[in-house]
Amino acid sequence: MNIKVVRGNPTPEELAAALAVVRARAAAASDTPSGAEEPKDAWSDPSRITGRRLPRPGPTAWSRTYWPS
Structure with a gap:
């Protein structure tokens, strides 16, 4: 690793101190294997919007979906 002071x-x-920060960031980046999923945060969790679980559809629910009566 080469670091050059420009100004x-x-x-x-x-x-x-700067080198310690760069090394710590490089070590943290190498800890997660490539291709691994990143943990999801609370903002992307759909259950935070509903606040409760939605009821499961019954056995005849298919006949009441978007069909004119």
Whole structure:
């Protein structure tokens, strides 16, 4: 890994802190295997909108769906 300072003159402590952050981010990114699903957050959970479970349709529910009476 090569890091190049483009502007400024960081102290050794500042450079070490920046390098620690970059290494921590790289380690966190390598912990999750590629192709693995990311955990879903609460915003994408459909149950937060309904607040309760919807009733399951009965055995004759198919005959009452979108057909004119």
